[in-house]
Amino acid sequence: MARxxxxxxxxxxxxxxxxxxxHAGGVGRVVAxxxxxxxxxxxxxxxxxxxxxxxxxxxxxxxxxxxxxxxxIVATQDRQxxxxxxxxxxxGYHILxxxxxxxxxxxxxxxxxxxxxNRIMLxxxxxxxxxxxTRVLKDVLDSGRIGRLVxxxxxxxxxxxHQAHSFVRGNWRRSDTSAPMLLTKSCHDxxxxxxxxxxxxxxxxxxxxxxxxxxxxxxxxxxxxCLDCGVESTCPYSAKRLYLECLGDPARQFWPLSAVTDDHxxxxxxxxxxxxxxxxxxxxxDNDVVDHQVVTMEFGDGATCSFTMSAFxxxxxxxxxxxxxxGFLDGDGTTIRLVDFRTGTEEVLDTSTTAGxxxxxxxxxGDQGLVEAFLNAVATGDAAALKSDAATSLASHRxxxxxxxxxxxxxxxxxx
Numbered sequence: 001m002a003r004x005x006x007x008x009x010x011x012x013x014x015x016x017x018x019x020x021x022x023h024a025g026g027v028g029r030v031v032a033x034x035x036x037x038x039x040x041x042x043x044x045x046x047x048x049x050x051x052x053x054x055x056x057x058x059x060x061x062x063x064x065x066x067x068x069x070x071x072x073i074v075a076t077q078d079r080q081x082x083x084x085x086x087x088x089x090x091x092g093y094h095i096l097x098x099x100x101x102x103x104x105x106x107x108x109x110x111x112x113x114x115x116x117x118n119r120i121m122l123x124x125x126x127x128x129x130x131x132x133x134t135r136v137l138k139d140v141l142d143s144g145r146i147g148r149l150v151x152x153x154x155x156x157x158x159x160x161x162h163q164a165h166s167f168v169r170g171n172w173r174r175s176d177t178s179a180p181m182l183l184t185k186s187c188h189d190x191x192x193x194x195x196x197x198x199x200x201x202x203x204x205x206x207x208x209x210x211x212x213x214x215x216x217x218x219x220x221x222x223x224x225x226c227l228d229c230g231v232e233s234t235c236p237y238s239a240k241r242l243y244l245e246c247l248g249d250p251a252r253q254f255w256p257l258s259a260v261t262d263d264h265x266x267x268x269x270x271x272x273x274x275x276x277x278x279x280x281x282x283x284x285x286d287n288d289v290v291d292h293q294v295v296t297m298e299f300g301d302g303a304t305c306s307f308t309m310s311a312f313x314x315x316x317x318x319x320x321x322x323x324x325x326x327g328f329l330d331g332d333g334t335t336i337r338l339v340d341f342r343t344g345t346e347e348v349l350d351t352s353t354t355a356g357x358x359x360x361x362x363x364x365x366g367d368q369g370l371v372e373a374f375l376n377a378v379a380t381g382d383a384a385a386l387k388s389d390a391a392t393s394l395a396s397h398r399x400x401x402x403x404x405x406x407x408x409x410x411x412x413x414x415x416x
Contacts, residue, residue: 002379003026003027003028003029003379004022004027004028004029004070004071004375004378004379005028005029005030005031005068005069005070005071006019006022006028006029006030006031006032006069006070006071006072006073007030007031007032007033007034007062007068007069007071007072007073007088007093008030008032008033008034008035008044008048008050008072008073008075009033009034009035009059009062009072009073009074009075009076009084009088010034010035010059010073010074010075010076010077010080010098011033011035011037011040011041011043011044011075012035012037012040012075013254013255013258013259014075014098014125015035015044015073015075015098016044016047017362017367018073018075018096018098018125018367018370018371019044019048019073020047021362021367021368021371021372022073022371022375023048025368025371025372025375027372027375027376027379028371028375029048030044030048030049030050031050031054031068031069032050032054032055032056032062032068032069033045033048033050033054033055033056033062034055034056034057034058034059034061034062034084035056035057036057036058038057039262041055041057059076059083059084059087060083060084060087063084063087063088063091066091067091067092067093069093070093070094070378071093071094071095071096071121071374071378072084072088072093072094072095072096073095073096073098074088074095074096074097074098075098076098077171077178078100078102078103078172078178078179078184079102079103079177079178079179081097081098081100081101081102081103081107081111082102082107082110082111085097085101085102085111085114085122086110086111086114089111089114089115089117089118089120089122090114090118092118092120093120094120094121094122094374094377094378095115095120095121095122095123096123096125096370096371096374097111097122097123097124097125098124098125099124099125099126099187099188099191100124100179100183100184100187100397100400101124101393101394101397103178103179103183105398105401108393108394108397109394111390111394112390112391112393112394115389115390116390116391121374121377121378121383121386121389122389122390122393123370123373123374123377123386123388124191124388124390124393125370126187126188126191126192126370126387126388126393126396127188127363127366127367127369127370128188128189128191128192128318128363128364128366129191129192129195129366129370129387129388130365130366130367130368130369130370130373130387131353131364131365131366131369132351132352132353132364132365132369133317133331133333133334133336133351133353133364133365134192134195134366135351136336136349136351137196137320137322137329137331137336137351138195138196140329140336140338140349141196141322141329144326145326145327145338145340146322146323146324146325146326146327146328146329146338146340147324147325147326147327147341148301148303148324148325148326149196149197149303149322149323149324150302150303150304150323150324150325151303151304151305151306151322151323152193152196152197152303152304152305152306152320152321152322152323153305153306153320153321153323154189154193154305154306154307154308154318154319154320154321155307155308155310155318155319155320156185156186156188156189156307156308156309156310156318157310157313157314157315157316157317157318157319158185158309158310158311158313158315159311159313159314159315159316160236160237160311160312160313160314160315161236161237161242161315162256162311162315163213163291163311164213164237164239164242164282165242165256165259165278166185166256167181167184167185167287167289167291167311168213168237168282168285168287169239169277169278169280169282169285169287170259170277170278171259172184172185172289173285173286173287173288173289174286174287174288174289175288175289176288178289180289180290180404181289181290181293181309182206182290182293182295182309182400182403182404182407183397183400183401183404184289185309186293186307186309186400187396187397187400189307189309189318190295190307190396190399190400190403191388191393191396191397193297193305193307194392194395194396194399195387195388196322197299197303197305199299199300200395200396200398200399200415201297201298201299201305201399201415202298202299202300202414202415203297203298203412203413203414203415204295204296204297204298204399204402204403204406204412204413204415205295205296205403205406205411205412205413206293206294206295206296206403206404206406206407207293207294207407208290208292208293208294208309208407209290209291209292209293210287210288210289210290210291211291211292212291212311212312213282213283213285213287213291213311214283215283215284217283218281218283218284219231219235219283222235222281222283222284223281224280224281224284225273225274225279225280225281226238226239226240226273226279226280226281227240227270227273227274227279229281237282239273239278239279239280240270240273242256243256243257243260243269243272243273243278244266244269244270246264246269247264247265247266247269257269259278260272260273260276260278261276290309291310291311291312292308292309292310292311292312293308293309293407294306294307294308294309295307295403295406297399316333316356317332317333317334317353317356317364318333319331319332319333325341326340326341326342327339327340327341327342328341333353333364334350334351334353335348335349335350335351336348336349336351337349353365373385373386373387374386398415399415402415
């Protein structure tokens with residue numbers, strides 16, 4: 001297979017993760033990069049061996065050149081996807097685009113239009129489609145072993161500490177600076193459910209809100225920062241405990257600790273918690289995104305789906321129950337219990353999933369599966385390896401926006 005050259009646009013945690021997987025597989029090679037943070041820019045250039053004349057502080061500088069690579073990894077902040085994605089598509093780059101496509105529906109539509117207009121392959125990083133677990137589950141569904149799919153119950157267990165890290169203290173804590181949580185976190189799951197059903201719903205409803213991470217829920221004696229707090233040792237959201245326990249674990253040092261500080265020493269972590277956003281009390285932040293949400297969907301044939309996202313769980317694999325006319329599936333991200341109504345027999349399917357559910361673990365093998373599929377598609381010129389295209393990703397994003405409109409308006413939203 002021919003080697004695929006890559007331009008890395010955004011050398012943060014997700015961008016570097018995809019680039020590392022491309023390099024590790026031997027099929028992809030980063031030959032240009034754009035990253036505004038000088039420390040991350042220098043580190044990525046050194047790690048991937050990018051020559052200095054192809055290292056840029058801004059994506060527009062890279063896009064001002066003639067096409068430098070076969071494809072681009074676009075992993076900028078969510079609100080900064082549209083400019084580079086559209087411009088690089090116009091230059092003929094195939095694009096691996098971190099989710100969500102964009103934070104506004106019109107911008108996501110512009111990205112999809114650019115991909116189709118330029119006839120390039122665009123793969124949005126809905127990595128759940130690419131896990132070994134999903135492969136087995138989808139094969140069972142498509143085989144007809146449980147008959148017609150009538151209803152699905154799906155839980156996304158965000159994890160108490162992950163909610164605190166990313167959605168209370170972190171970059172995705174506010175809708176006005178990032179996007180609603182259903183888009184930034186759970187567009188993975190809505191897209192995955194559309195993949196299982198093979199179509200979009202016709203009606204969507206939603207309920208949820210910010211119930212806990214608020215000033216009125218602070219325990220007596222809480223301080224604005226964990227390092228000053230008299231009740232920190234008994235708080236489940238202690239930043240001191242969370243981040244100091246990452247030291248010595250390479251995976252956890254990469255994520256979540258590298259979002260806090262690049263100084264992976266006790267002194268460095270404490271300094272970051274003293275001065276940076278990740279040391280704040282979870283009850284004294286400026287967050288406004290939901291900490292729990294339910295989405296209900298109805299499909300054209302009457303099938304239904306309920307999706308629950310909650311912060312108040314361990315961080316682990318998703319849990320899904322699929323109820324069919326001839327059988328029942330109960331999956332935990334690793335194994336699948338299959339009950340056959342025709343015979344009354346039960347079977348447990350082992351999907352050979354060994355990786356954990358977090359970003360540090362590659363999302364259960366989904367990160368690697370996506371990167372391999374994308375590189376194979378670019379190298380061969382055949383998009384068959386990709387499990388979604390621009391139009392499919394736009395359709396699942398539109399369900400997310402419809403659900404958020406439903407939550408805010410207290411109504412049921414119909415989709416075309």
